[in-house]
Amino acid sequence: MGDISGAREELDRLGAALRAQLVELIADLTPGTDLGLLFLDEPTVADWTEPPRYQYSGLIRGERPATVAAADIVRRATALLDAAGWETGTAPDTTGARPAVVVTGHRDGNSIEVRVGEHTSAVMFSGRTPALALRAPREFRLPDPVRTPDTVETGFVLCYECDGLGACPECGGRGRLSDGQMCPECLGARVCPICRGVGQLLVSGLSDYQRTQYPELRGAPE
Ligand SMILES: [Zn+2]
Ligand SMILES: [Zn+2]
Structure with a gap:
């Protein structure tokens, strides 16, 4: 093939x-x-x-x-x-x-x-x-996100880094860039380094910096 x-x-x-x-x-x-x-x-x-x-x-x-x-x-x-x-x-x-x-x-x-x-x-x-x-290049398609606004769980927000993709947003889960270099974001781990692949983050576990990524949480109880 x-x-x-x-x-x-x-x-x-x-x-x-x-x-x-x-x-x-x-x-x-x-x-x-x-x-x-x-x-x-x-x-x-x-x-x-x-x-x-x-x-x-x-x-x-x-x-x-x-x-x-x-x-x-x-x-x-x-x-x-x-x-x-x-x-x-x-x-x-x-x-x-x-x-x-x-x-x-x-x-x-x-x-x-x-x-x-x-x-x-x-x-x-x-x-x-x-x-x-030894083979023709494969056309790359981004994987489906593991979480979307419709499937994010209660008490969680979509990961601000990957928007729910779960896979590393820089390399799309390939671990490497198209030139073969190691992906600088996930270092070959293939998953988003912020949510570690689950696509969502527990609101109560967000750091102060991470909370700034979610304007909708401003003023909300921690
Ligand atoms: Zn993520
Ligand atoms: Zn990557």
């Missing part, structure tokens, strides 16, 4: 190509690495946009053989990727405290990074496919 034709097959094809290349690199550069730890079995959500976008990604650590210098790993990784048609580059790795080098490869939207440094025997391999939408 609403699936984008061929999108899952395309993502699976990219994931399989990524895995094959990572396996080749790992087997060559850090033999003996447990490839079972290369988590590339299922795509995960990369962006909570509507529709969400999925990708395969994996990170695995190998051990550089004692007889092999980090610079040799850089050269060999670059050569292997070049030979397989990847667009390659090298750059200083600025993510760690010690100097290291990252070899990058790009092909068909897939990317691979190999991080090596002389100070450590660890060689970090990571890769990801592009993030693809």
Whole structure:
């Protein structure tokens, strides 16, 4: 339903190509690495946009053989990727405290990074496919309010924040904005943060500030 034709097959094809290349690199550069730890079995959500976008990604650590210098790993990784048609580059790795080098490869939207440094025997391999939408965007409809002027209970008033909607009025109960960002009002909780989803507030429980939201309560007994 609403699936984008061929999108899952395309993502699976990219994931399989990524895995094959990572396996080749790992087997060559850090033999003996447990490839079972290369988590590339299922795509995960990369962006909570509507529709969400999925990708395969994996990170695995190998051990550089004692007889092999980090610079040799850089050269060999670059050569292997070049030979397989990847667009390659090298750059200083600025993510760690010690100097290291990252070899990058790009092909068909897939990317691979190999991080090596002389100070450590660890060689970090990571890769990801592009993030693809697997279904068409769903049209969003606000949910029905949980309370209306006709159904608000005696002793209660409609919530001034959501007007009885119950769902968070900022995101409409999705928990996220249409750009995928966490909703700043409910922080992902999906319900109105004032009435916590019930759509109405007990008059006797209103704070002084909350009472100012209801001009009709002015002068009424608390
Ligand atoms: Zn509310
Ligand atoms: Zn919200």
